[in-house]
Amino acid sequence: MQNLGKLAWFSIAFFLAHQACAGSSQGTVSNMIIHSPGIVMFSAGAFSSTASCNTAGQWAISLTDPVGKPMLAEIMSAQAQGKQVFVHGYTNTCRDWADRELPSYIMVY
Numbered sequence: 554m555q556n557l558g559k560l561a562w563f564s565i566a567f568f569l570a571h572q573a574c575a576g577s578s579q580g581t582v583s584n585m586i587i588h589s590p591g592i593v594m595f596s597a598g599a600f601s602s603t604a605s606c607n608t609a610g611q612w613a614i615s616l617t618d619p620v621g622k623p624m625l626a627e628i629m630s631a632q633a634q635g636k637q638v639f640v641h642g643y644t645n646t647c648r649d650w651a652d653r654e655l656p657s658y659i660m661v662y
Contacts, residue, residue, distance in 0.1 A: 554607060555558065557603045557606065557631060562607055563657065566579060567643070568647050569647075572647040574604060574605070574644050574662075575590055575602070575604065575641060575642045575643060575644045575645065575657065576600050576601075576602050576603035576604055576607055576641075576642040577600065577601050577642065577655045578582070578596070578597045578598045578599060578600045578601065578603045578612075578639075578640050579599075579601070579637065579638070579639045579640070580596075580597050580598015580599065580637060580638070581597070581598065581631075581632065581637060581638070582595055582596070582597050582629075582631050582632040582638055583596045583597070583632075584587045584596040584611065584630070585629075585632065586651070588650075589619055590634070590662050591615060591616035591621075592613055592614070592615055592649055593613070593614045593621070593624075593628075593629060594609075594611050594612065594613045594614075594650060594653055595612055596610070596611050596612070597612065597638050597639075597659075598637075598638075603631045603642075603646060603654065604642055604644070604645040604654045606645060606646070606647035606651070606652065606654070607642075607647055607654040608652045609644070609650075609652040609653050611651065611653045612640055612642070612653055612654055612655070612656050613647070613649040613650035613651060613653035614655070615648075615649040617651070623649045624656060624659055627659055627661060628643065628659060630661070631661045635659050636660055636662065637661070638659055638660065638661050638662075639659070639660045640656050640658075640660075641656065641657050641658055641662065642654040642655060642656055642657055643655050643656075643657045646657060651662060
């Protein structure tokens with residue numbers, strides 16, 4: 554039973570530590586670039602935190618990813634309407650472009 558409590562605390566600490574490594578930004582969509590081979594890069598305000606791999610201070614989405622095209626549609630719609638977005642990244646992941654972070658989710662408000 555005591556080991557179960559230690560495991561629970563370790564799991565919580567591990568989860569929180571990884572969440573701290575994920576970047577987030579809030580603002581209007583700007584500086585959108587669509588680059589071959591189907592990578593969209595964009596800014597969305599200043600980062601409040603960032604992954605260590607994100608040295609460009611931007612986001613990158615692959616259009617071959619199943620959620621890539623819906624995310625592109627969402628950011629283009631937000632940009633066209635002048636709406637603010639909140640973008641949160643995967644934990645320290647720059648999968649689609651080496652110096653730009655991969656979004657986990659994008660919220661338009």
